[in-house]
Amino acid sequence: MSFRTTADYVEDVSPGSGALPARAWYASSDAKALSLNGSWRFRLSATVDAEDDSFAEEGYDAGGWAEVTVPGHWVLQGDGAFGSPIYTNHLYPFPVDPPHVPTENPTGDHLRVFDLPADWPADGGAVLRFDGVESCARLWLNGTELGEFKGSRLAHEFAVGHLLKPGGNVLAVRVHQWSAGSYLEDQDQWWLPGIFRDVTLLHRPAGSVGDFFVHASYDHTTGEGTLRVDSDAEGRVTVPGLDIDVATGESVTVAVEPWTAETPKLYDGVLATEGERVPLRIGFRTVALEDGLIKVNGKAVLFKGVNRHEWHPEKGRALDLETMREDVLLMKRHNLNAVRTSHYPPHPAFLDLCDEYGLWVIDECDLETHGFTEQDWRDNPVDDDRWTPALLDRAERMVERDKNHPSVVFWSLGNEAGTGRGLTAMAEWIHGRDPERLVHYEGDWNCRDTDVYSRMYAFHDEVEKIGQQLDGGTRGRRALPFIQCEYGHAMGNGPGGLADYQELFEKYERLQGGFIWEWIDHGVKHAELGYAYGGDFGEELHDGNFVCDGLVFPDRTPSPGLIEYKKVIEPVHIEGDGANGIVRITNKQDFADLSALAFEWSCQVDGETVESGSLAVPALAPGESAEVKLPEPPVDGRGGERQWTVRALLADDTVWAPKDHVVAWGQFAAGARPLPSFPASDRPAAATDRITLGPAEFDPRTGALRSIGGVAVGAAPRLDVWRAPTDNDDGAEWQTDTRYGMLWRTLGLHRMRHRLVSVEAGDDALTVRTRVAPAAREVGLDTVYRWTSDGERLRLTVSVTPEGDWTVPLPRLGVRFGLPEADRVEWFGGGPGEAYPDTSTASMVGRWQSTVDGLQTPYVRPQENGARADVRWVELGGLRIEGDPEFWFTARRWTTEQLEAARHRTDLTAGDTVWVNLDHGQHGIGSQSCGPGPLPQYFLKAEPAEFSFVFSTTG
Numbered sequence: 001m002s003f004r005t006t007a008d009y010v011e012d013v014s015p016g017s018g019a020l021p022a023r024a025w026y027a028s029s030d031a032k033a034l035s036l037n038g039s040w041r042f043r044l045s046a047t048v049d050a051e052d053d054s055f056a057e058e059g060y061d062a063g064g065w066a067e068v069t070v071p072g073h074w075v076l077q078g079d080g081a082f083g084s085p086i087y088t089n090h091l092y093p094f095p096v097d098p099p100h101v102p103t104e105n106p107t108g109d110h111l112r113v114f115d116l117p118a119d120w121p122a123d124g125g126a127v128l129r130f131d132g133v134e135s136c137a138r139l140w141l142n143g144t145e146l147g148e149f150k151g152s153r154l155a156h157e158f159a160v161g162h163l164l165k166p167g168g169n170v171l172a173v174r175v176h177q178w179s180a181g182s183y184l185e186d187q188d189q190w191w192l193p194g195i196f197r198d199v200t201l202l203h204r205p206a207g208s209v210g211d212f213f214v215h216a217s218y219d220h221t222t223g224e225g226t227l228r229v230d231s232d233a234e235g236r237v238t239v240p241g242l243d244i245d246v247a248t249g250e251s252v253t254v255a256v257e258p259w260t261a262e263t264p265k266l267y268d269g270v271l272a273t274e275g276e277r278v279p280l281r282i283g284f285r286t287v288a289l290e291d292g293l294i295k296v297n298g299k300a301v302l303f304k305g306v307n308r309h310e311w312h313p314e315k316g317r318a319l320d321l322e323t324m325r326e327d328v329l330l331m332k333r334h335n336l337n338a339v340r341t342s343h344y345p346p347h348p349a350f351l352d353l354c355d356e357y358g359l360w361v362i363d364e365c366d367l368e369t370h371g372f373t374e375q376d377w378r379d380n381p382v383d384d385d386r387w388t389p390a391l392l393d394r395a396e397r398m399v400e401r402d403k404n405h406p407s408v409v410f411w412s413l414g415n416e417a418g419t420g421r422g423l424t425a426m427a428e429w430i431h432g433r434d435p436e437r438l439v440h441y442e443g444d445w446n447c448r449d450t451d452v453y454s455r456m457y458a459f460h461d462e463v464e465k466i467g468q469q470l471d472g473g474t475r476g477r478r479a480l481p482f483i484q485c486e487y488g489h490a491m492g493n494g495p496g497g498l499a500d501y502q503e504l505f506e507k508y509e510r511l512q513g514g515f516i517w518e519w520i521d522h523g524v525k526h527a528e529l530g531y532a533y534g535g536d537f538g539e540e541l542h543d544g545n546f547v548c549d550g551l552v553f554p555d556r557t558p559s560p561g562l563i564e565y566k567k568v569i570e571p572v573h574i575e576g577d578g579a580n581g582i583v584r585i586t587n588k589q590d591f592a593d594l595s596a597l598a599f600e601w602s603c604q605v606d607g608e609t610v611e612s613g614s615l616a617v618p619a620l621a622p623g624e625s626a627e628v629k630l631p632e633p634p635v636d637g638r639g640g641e642r643q644w645t646v647r648a649l650l651a652d653d654t655v656w657a658p659k660d661h662v663v664a665w666g667q668f669a670a671g672a673r674p675l676p677s678f679p680a681s682d683r684p685a686a687a688t689d690r691i692t693l694g695p696a697e698f699d700p701r702t703g704a705l706r707s708i709g710g711v712a713v714g715a716a717p718r719l720d721v722w723r724a725p726t727d728n729d730d731g732a733e734w735q736t737d738t739r740y741g742m743l744w745r746t747l748g749l750h751r752m753r754h755r756l757v758s759v760e761a762g763d764d765a766l767t768v769r770t771r772v773a774p775a776a777r778e779v780g781l782d783t784v785y786r787w788t789s790d791g792e793r794l795r796l797t798v799s800v801t802p803e804g805d806w807t808v809p810l811p812r813l814g815v816r817f818g819l820p821e822a823d824r825v826e827w828f829g830g831g832p833g834e835a836y837p838d839t840s841t842a843s844m845v846g847r848w849q850s851t852v853d854g855l856q857t858p859y860v861r862p863q864e865n866g867a868r869a870d871v872r873w874v875e876l877g878g879l880r881i882e883g884d885p886e887f888w889f890t891a892r893r894w895t896t897e898q899l900e901a902a903r904h905r906t907d908l909t910a911g912d913t914v915w916v917n918l919d920h921g922q923h924g925i926g927s928q929s930c931g932p933g934p935l936p937q938y939f940l941k942a943e944p945a946e947f948s949f950v951f952s953t954t955g
């Protein structure tokens, strides 16, 4: 028996040795398989060879070792005893000295002893399959070395039949956190070593399938599909639903229903060879680049996608099937139709789900060398021939593993790896091996190797130019369609501006949609912090909460960003002409008609539904529109604000959502809102210790409101322009001139001073004049509060006049006050969730209820959140507040300053005051934590403004 005595392989640029050629990933119907997942013996050492490899020998006693669960990452197990996660965006957490890695290289020895099940066949071979190990592994079975490999998120198989015994097999795996492979895996995510995907022993009977390639195309002109299954082992292919029974390698053409993400028709089939039967799930579809467009089955598609990293707050990238299914169901329920598997091939079961439920997939290779950007891409492995075999190995392992999934329409070479010959070699190999799919890569704007012009975070104006074909570029690029493989950076509150992007995508044919960055916040569940992010484990280099930028929170609760996206990408557009009682319905899908949907109208008076019914809408074909007459509006004497709501619901249960699930909706006014007004009939009465006006009492010296009708006001309303900057307000560090979070602080908007000018108790009003301004600056806001009453109600009119040269927009403009007690909240306005000027598409006008705690949006890093838009009135803490005009409403149990200072949600504790903000304006949100800031139309400019609130008690 001979063991390698050195650990040279760790820093070897080659992909490894000993593994079998890559092949399709499948589960056999009849060949036995044994899962080796579970508890393994585990020993951690600080360097690659601190311990010798005698542990791989039979008879070794690992009784004193710890245990870890496989699949899993050791740094997320053992309560910190096995090291901790590290988060960096693009910086390598080790010196850039390719292919060398630090001597301190956490190395986990894993040991598992297993018996073969009694019915394990004695004949045939066996392979051991590893679906994912980060980042480099060397392995032995029963003391015999099998080889070593890199390529963390790719499958590796080893022939082991000759080594197996009925009982007491010893499988030893040595895993190194860092290797030459780490240079190719610099994705923006946690560095998490371990055997994090399944380990399986597969029996390989004589005459078993080996590798096979399902070619199933669809001819939209004839309605026929052509099937050919190429297989290493000869056999027959049967598809009972299509009466197909052909030899492998033989083509057959029959009438079929095609597969699309909207209509994911799969035909069950079987590939039977002498030794094995393999279940097939065949989707017929043809992907092509035609007329400068990405077409499937002859039609251009519009991607409404998201970038999905694999993430679980406790298990890291070790996802179980139910978690994967939860992702797919959430995507389908929120109208998404596409996923980019950023930035590596996912667990193969995820692709099965995409086939089954219907999602277009860009399958991305496990490749990113972003850290080389720090040295102007010098020594970039993708432009260094020594690394090309490793790159080709990764491309092959992705394509061969995943080639039988109809959902995969694009192969992506990787992410942020610059440009170079290695990438070209990958693209050439992929194009040759699978000409039936397209190739994607964002990093080369000249599109030398790709079939699509892809960009990330391009601003709206540039996207529009690209749509208009006015962006120039190489000849090759000009002929290509465009997608944004990343946009709408969903970090913290936001992303804003999605509706504006969608409008462009729908307007210009060349723009074929995009993929939001990203699906889930990678928060790590943490006993004290709730969810940890970069820096929380004491990393010497880290990128903070840049790792929490998803449409769902770490526990997969949808964030407002996902709710907004769902509305923006609705497959049906519903717009109405309330005055004439007409609704216009447009089918925005690419393939399906509207027969799966039922429509419902309802009519609201002051947000309360007074009548509803079903609406007959024709089963419009994709792209078609129809105008449908609404019923006569119900007679209602109340004379309140009237509106129509029309919803599109699932007509029947589907595999991804039940009947009545709301897919799309539209709302339109049927009459104007009566504004709250009353004559200022009461006059202020001044005494030495108070001024009274109607139900209210004021401090005579300051003019500050003390109470309304017995409801004490702990902190009187006064002008407030500050919000706890969002990640998007703060912006990314490379965006220097438009980072308003920073500019606002520089100006001092977080420390405004209020100078009282006068308190005037006049005939019909109490007028309080002030000037609100930051120390050290000459700019200010001349602010007048005018209080009037009809004896019962109290009206506050705030007039704001900016003084000086305001060069920045305001974060918010409104009043803030404190109530000693408030819990339940009811309002008529936008809801149920938060909204800001450029994130308000999904805000539905109605009557909503919540609690103060329920109004908070749990962003992992606390920041401005929870505003409700278009509020007509709100009731809380014994008060009713009506707006003229509508306003933004926020309430929380801590101050803006406390919110701003908090790093984690656990830093926020309820005080004895509920702080209420009533805002006339909010600055837009944008997506500047990586992309563009708010568009100009969402700026809250410092300009003269006047707005009113009417207070009364609810008691």
Ligand code: GAL
Pocket (backbone or CB within 6 Å): 089, 187, 188, 343, 415, 416, 456, 486, 489, 517, 546, 549, 930
């Ligand atoms: C992109 C990158 C992603 C992620 C994102 C910002 O540049 O491809 O992996 O880092 O920016 O969150």
